Amino acid sequence: MWPQSAAIKKLDFSNFISQTLGISSGQVAATLKLMDEGATIPFISRYRKEATGSLDEVQVAAIFNEAARLQEVKKRKEVILKSIEEQGALTEELRARIAECYVLATLEDIYLPYKPKRRTRATIAREKGLEPLAEELARQTYVEAAKLAQKYATGKVASVDEALEGARDIIAEWVNENETARRQVRNLFEREATISATVARGKEKEAEGAKYRDYFAFSEPLHKCPSHRLLALRRGEAEGFLRVSIAPQQEKSLGILEKLFVKNDSESAMQVKAAITDSYKRLLSPSIETEVAAQSKGKADGEAIRVFADNLRQLLLSPPLGQKNVLAIDPGFRTGCKVVCLDAQGNLRHNATIYPHAASRSERVMAAKKMEAMVEAYKVDAIAIGNGTAGRETEDFVKELRLSRKVQVFVVSEDGASIYSASPVAREEFPEYDVTVRGAASIGRRLMDPLAELVKIDPKSIGVGQYQHDVNQQQLKRSLDQTVESCVNLVGVNLNTASKHLLAYVSGLGAQLAENVVSWRREHGAFASRKQLREVPRLGVKAFEQCAGFLRISNPQNPLDNSAVHPENYHVVEQMAKDVGCSVGDLLQDERLRKQLNPQKYVSEKVGLPTLLDIMKELAKPGLDPREHVRIFEFAQHVHAIEDLQEGMILPGIVTNITAFGAFVDVGIKQDGLVHISQLADAFVNNPNDIVKLHQHVQVRVVSVDADRKRIQLSMKGVQQ
Secondary structure, eight states: OOOOOOOOOOOOHHHHHHHHHTOOHHHHHHHHHHHHTTOOHHHHHHHOHHHHTSOOHHHHHHHHHHHHHHHHHHHHHHHHHHHHHHTTOOOHHHHHHHHTOOOHHHHHHHHGGGSOOOOOHHHHHHHTTOHHHHHHHHHTOOSOHHHHHHTTOSTTOOSHHHHHHHHHHHHHHHHHHOHHHHHHHHHHHHHHOEEEEEEOTTOTTOGGGGGGGGGTEEEEEGGGOOHHHHHHHHHHHHTTSEEEEEEOOHHHHHHHHHHHHOOSSSHHHHHHHHHHHHHIIIIIHHHHHHHHHHHHHHHHHHHHHHHHHHHHHHHHTOOOOOSOOEEEEEOOSTTOEEEEEEOTTOOEEEEEEEOTTOSSHHHHHHHHHHHHHHHHHTTOOEEEEESSTTHHHHHHHHHTSOOSSOOEEEEEOOTTHHHHHTSHHHHHHOTTSOHHHHHHHHHHHHHHOHHHHHTTSOGGGSOOSSOTTTSOHHHHHHHHHHHHHHHHHHHOEETTTOOHHHHTTSTTTHHHHHHHHHHHHHHHOSOSSGGGGGGSTTOOHHHHHHHGGGEEOSSOSSGGGGSSOOGGGHHHHHHHHHHTTSOHHHHHHOHHHHHTOOGGGGOOSSOOHHHHHHHHHHHHSTTOOOSOOOOOOOOOTTOOSGGGOOTTOEEEEEEEEEETTEEEEEOSSSSOEEEEGGGSOSSOOSOGGGTOOTTOEEEEEEEEEETTTTEEEEEOTTOOO
């Protein structure tokens, strides 16, 4: 009825992503082309810098994710076009507008007038023949609205009032479906909406709802509501304790609509004004509120997922102990401590149960003797102790042992160990052992190589981040999978020792090819060179291209097979060695020889300077593990329970989780303390990850202790780190 908004400026796929992400359209187009050819994010960012203009992994991932979102929009377009075409209402102009639209909200606005509806009040009014009356009222040229409606008060329409009411219902629907109206009201919601919460009726005194008490009478501008608070509100709403609403001032919204649709102060205009109020309250406001609620939830999800992914990355890249003989303990009081001995390759050599915390002194003495004997028999280099129940007590017990060997003692996070121990992966690895032995083995292996062990566990079960069950699960899975893939390929994987679970995350492989690689290795023995990968069933040219650079072979025939230099560029290194009169091995070992090389000399159509500079860095430190070295940590000896804490204490701690509002720190008791974002540093902190990292060793001051609620407030301000 009223004029709609102008068509969106035509954009192609690359240009739209370019404008969205602030990356040149040429770089985006090149990345999308590589993606369509089957290239992965790690491969593109590491080995195709010339094509993408040296985009880093974060930028390439952003292009991948935006392309995935646009694919969903594309699918929705196809559904919409089919629906409108079946109605016989699809014009070339409308087809073009839909084709040119990449914003889902705008796309739905275009579709709304054509969207199949249930039988509405407007539908009923049209069936009574009242649409012509609505059109005349909308023109606002008649002074006497009642007189105009009189001629429609016949047959199915019993009165003038009924005629006017039906006409208003039709006008209300027009207002709701008008693109300009929806866009302007949507903009007002985004700028000025307030998110409010009240306690649900009858839920005030329920114990389970106590955690939401701060939101029983809550109101805040939506754009100022941080992600963790919004997700908490939505969780409270989902659990039935809160009633949450989002809306700007109604008067402002009505003012926008009246400016669009009310032309004068005639009686007809007053009917339009009444229809606008009804439309806003009954149709437009609930619709936009739902949309803005979903949008704000999406932003909150994105922030929570980003924090989760950052934490996961730090956890996966935790320092490894390396190939050492490890004795691992899953602590317990009543059921005893499960002990396993692992060799340097992580194979389980022995397991036992000891009772170091038993009431009987003889049991405690026996536990000590067993431990001392196992350390000697299996040449143990390090002891890994789970940080769960009885962890501190078991650590104290171990440190009092009289060991014949110098052994390092580490406390290891148990998060996810129980999930792993009951999983099909664990049953496959340790079919003859129960869950307690598998859990202890996992604790020991994650000390040796956190990355190799943690890839076997669903990232959501590892215990980092917040609200992982409340966010978009598909988006969360995609982000976490990309994070695991990134970490695995950053570190590189030993082709001859990696499990199929670790290999599955190598660029270009996946679960089935990883299984094939392990089967080939089992049948033929260790890989002698990367070239032999081509003998693995179904591992074709493309898969080899994607995976080869990220796989390592220890002590290979060709030293480049234990580096990040891709086989497609071996000829470049061989030419370099030839030019300085040495072997490739000599070139890797002798810095003086490398200094004779000028990378510019080897630039060609296929190999550019960015790749050559990467090659030179790799020749200097081939196969270098980017992770730091593991460090021993000790809690304060006099602190074992929350009752031992006193305000003002300075204590050592380990960062166990990082959220948008601060960091949780383990100071050696059953409950982690919170360092609020405002207490992380003396200066303003925007992002906690800028200050602390997961598993970082920190010094904290105890600010307050609430033993009843098990809440500990800590601070790092003014504490020397």
